[in-house]
Amino acid sequence: MKKIVFCFAFIAALGCCNAVFASSALDAFKGQEGVVKVAGGTAHIPVIKEAAKRIARFNPKVIVTVAGGGSGVGIRQVGEGLVDIGDAGRSATEEEISRYNLVQVKWAVDGVGVVVSPENSVKSLSTEQLQQIFAGTISNWKELGGEDHAIDLYDRDSASGTRAVFVKKALKKGAVNGGANVVVSNGAMKTAIAGDPYGIGYVSVGHIDSTVTPVALDGVVPTIPSVQDGSYPVARGLYSLTRGEPAGLSALLLNYLLSPEGQKIVEEKGFIGVK
Amino acid sequence: MTRLIRAAAMVTGICTIAVFFMMLILGWPLFSHGHLLALLVGGWNPGSGQFGILPMIAGSTAIAGGALLVGTPLSLGVAFVTAVFARGRIRRVLLSCVRLMSGVPTVVYGFVALIYLVPFIRSQFHSGSGFSILTSSLVLGLLISPTMIVLFVSALDGVDPRARRAAAALGATPAQRLLYLQLSEALPGLLSGVVMGLGRAMGDTFISLMLAGNSINMPGGVLESARTLTAHIALVMAVDFHSLEFQSIYLCGFVLYLFTFMLVLILRAVNHRFQRGRVQ
Numbered sequence: 001m002k003k004i005v006f007c008f009a010f011i012a013a014l015g016c017c018n019a020v021f022a023s024s025a026l027d028a029f030k031g032q033e034g035v036v037k038v039a040g041g042t043a044h045i046p047v048i049k050e051a052a053k054r055i056a057r058f059n060p061k062v063i064v065t066v067a068g069g070g071s072g073v074g075i076r077q078v079g080e081g082l083v084d085i086g087d088a089g090r091s092a093t094e095e096e097i098s099r100y101n102l103v104q105v106k107w108a109v110d111g112v113g114v115v116v117s118p119e120n121s122v123k124s125l126s127t128e129q130l131q132q133i134f135a136g137t138i139s140n141w142k143e144l145g146g147e148d149h150a151i152d153l154y155d156r157d158s159a160s161g162t163r164a165v166f167v168k169k170a171l172k173k174g175a176v177n178g179g180a181n182v183v184v185s186n187g188a189m190k191t192a193i194a195g196d197p198y199g200i201g202y203v204s205v206g207h208i209d210s211t212v213t214p215v216a217l218d219g220v221v222p223t224i225p226s227v228q229d230g231s232y233p234v235a236r237g238l239y240s241l242t243r244g245e246p247a248g249l250s251a252l253l254l255n256y257l258l259s260p261e262g263q264k265i266v267e268e269k270g271f272i273g274v275k
Numbered sequence: 276m277t278r279l280i281r282a283a284a285m286v287t288g289i290c291t292i293a294v295f296f297m298m299l300i301l302g303w304p305l306f307s308h309g310h311l312l313a314l315l316v317g318g319w320n321p322g323s324g325q326f327g328i329l330p331m332i333a334g335s336t337a338i339a340g341g342a343l344l345v346g347t348p349l350s351l352g353v354a355f356v357t358a359v360f361a362r363g364r365i366r367r368v369l370l371s372c373v374r375l376m377s378g379v380p381t382v383v384y385g386f387v388a389l390i391y392l393v394p395f396i397r398s399q400f401h402s403g404s405g406f407s408i409l410t411s412s413l414v415l416g417l418l419i420s421p422t423m424i425v426l427f428v429s430a431l432d433g434v435d436p437r438a439r440r441a442a443a444a445l446g447a448t449p450a451q452r453l454l455y456l457q458l459s460e461a462l463p464g465l466l467s468g469v470v471m472g473l474g475r476a477m478g479d480t481f482i483s484l485m486l487a488g489n490s491i492n493m494p495g496g497v498l499e500s501a502r503t504l505t506a507h508i509a510l511v512m513a514v515d516f517h518s519l520e521f522q523s524i525y526l527c528g529f530v531l532y533l534f535t536f537m538l539v540l541i542l543r544a545v546n547h548r549f550q551r552g553r554v555q
Contacts, residue, residue: 072513152404157489158321158520159513178320181406181500182489182510195394196404 025259026058036249039067040074040087043204046269072159084250086241089161106237107257108271111205112166113222115212119197122146124216136177153180154201165236166202206270228272302525319491326523330493334501339476345416354427359453377421385485388414403498406488415482423472430464463549470542480505
């Protein structure tokens with residue numbers, strides 16, 4: 001499992017200039033000490049990473065470690081007490097919540113957009129066309145006004161939070177053809193689509209850059225503003241979960257994410273704040 | 276010292292057996308529910324409650340078989356040159372290249388192939404996305420070659436030097452010695468090299484996860500996307516721990532375990548037969 005651990009300890013250098021970074025949102029961390037372990041959804045990582053960096057700069061004795069693994073892993077690991085906070089790109093099911101006594105906090109909103117290669121001339125699809133493409137009934141770009149070439153479908157693994165919201169809100173729970181290639185992360189999806197002129201897949205809107213082209217769904221292009229004003233409907237919350245009510249450093253971290261400064265980080269990383 | 280070595284051997288053995296029983300115990304709900312057959316021969320479609328792993332068994336077999344088809348001739352060629360034709364420095368350089376190859380991390384092979392081989396296959400065949408059985412078999416064949424080459428070379432070198440000298444004295448050229456003496460004498464060693472290669476190909480996860488496409492359909496051709504048992508375990512690991520979907524992992528592990536077990540048995544049988552043949 002890919003594990004990214006961040007321990008920023010600029011102890012000596014920054015010990016004397018805490019005042020520079022002191023802001024009301026971080027004040028709660030004053031005098032605190034310890035480690036917060038976070039794991040789960042890969043979409044969350046950039047935000048938690050940045051928050052960890054700022055907290056460590058303010059108080060080097062508070063260390064936040066961030067690991068990936070996906071939404072399913074996040075929920076399971078926090079439920080089993082392996083980490084303090086589990087991240088999920090979907091709401092935990094009632095069964096998961098009651099089994100582990102979980103409490104979830106939503107701190108950002110993220111859109112999921114259909115993407116194709118920049119070389120592809122098809123830039124707009126209707127929900128019906130999208131359903132047919134992913135079901136396999138439309139299997140050639142020619143049928144959509146593109147080149148005469150088979151469509152290469154790219155899908156995510158079934159534990160992916162991105163996939164869960166895509167199937168529910170973009171495909172309206174339509175089937176995905178079993179012949180689709182399956183990739184393991186938002187990053188891998190972007191690499192695959194960027195390299196395949198005949199591919200179609202979907203990524204978190206925060207991940208869309210110049211290597212892939214977003215496809216308008218029913219006339220609305222998935223962008224941060226269109227997700228924000230609700231005109232692009234395929235969106236999901238980014239959640240953090242704790243076992244029982246958040247306490248100690250976990251509570252402080254979640255409060256920080258919901259503070260104006262935390263919400264600013266959320267927006268800087270390409271997501272939409274909840275406050 | 277002897278006691279320490281014996282203890283180490285014991286721990287290794289016990290671990291192997293413990294893994295078997297762990298899978299049996301954790302996968303017990305599957306086995307006891309009686310839908311074992313449906314899981315073994317059915318298709319995979321979690322959405323409609325189907326958790327069969329047959330497409331993955333087929334994917335693993337096809338990719339490992341393909342890797343063997345690519346890797347065996349390649350390794351035999353290198354082994355022949357190294358063990359028979361090359362002498363002195365060339366031989367040393369070749370052998371150290373092979374050792375270097377075996378030290379390159381799998382992910383490097385996977386990444387290079389992802390950037391260069393996948394688009395190449397896609398553009399050559401105008402069918403499929405380039406993520407296919409063919410792509411991963413090619414890379415996997417290369418990946419298992421060092422293991423096979425080392426075993427082949429040691430088998431060819433292991434042929435009784437007196438017999439080799441006798442053949443040379445009778446006027447046999449190096450090629451003739453290889454064909455008529457070393458090949459037949461080293462056959463058990465060569466076969467065990469192939470079996471080891473197959474075992475490695477079957478057990479590899481990363482190459483197929485990165486290059487085979489991981490589709491859940493039954494593979495219908497070498498240019499189609501397929502999922503191996505090992506990649507399947509890696510992909511399903513993240514789902515809810517208590518679901519039937521997750522428990523199918525144990526069945527995958529079980530099938531892989533049985534496969535390795537069978538390979539070892541075949542290896543034993545082959546060696547046993549050859550040794551008996553020699554005594555007579």
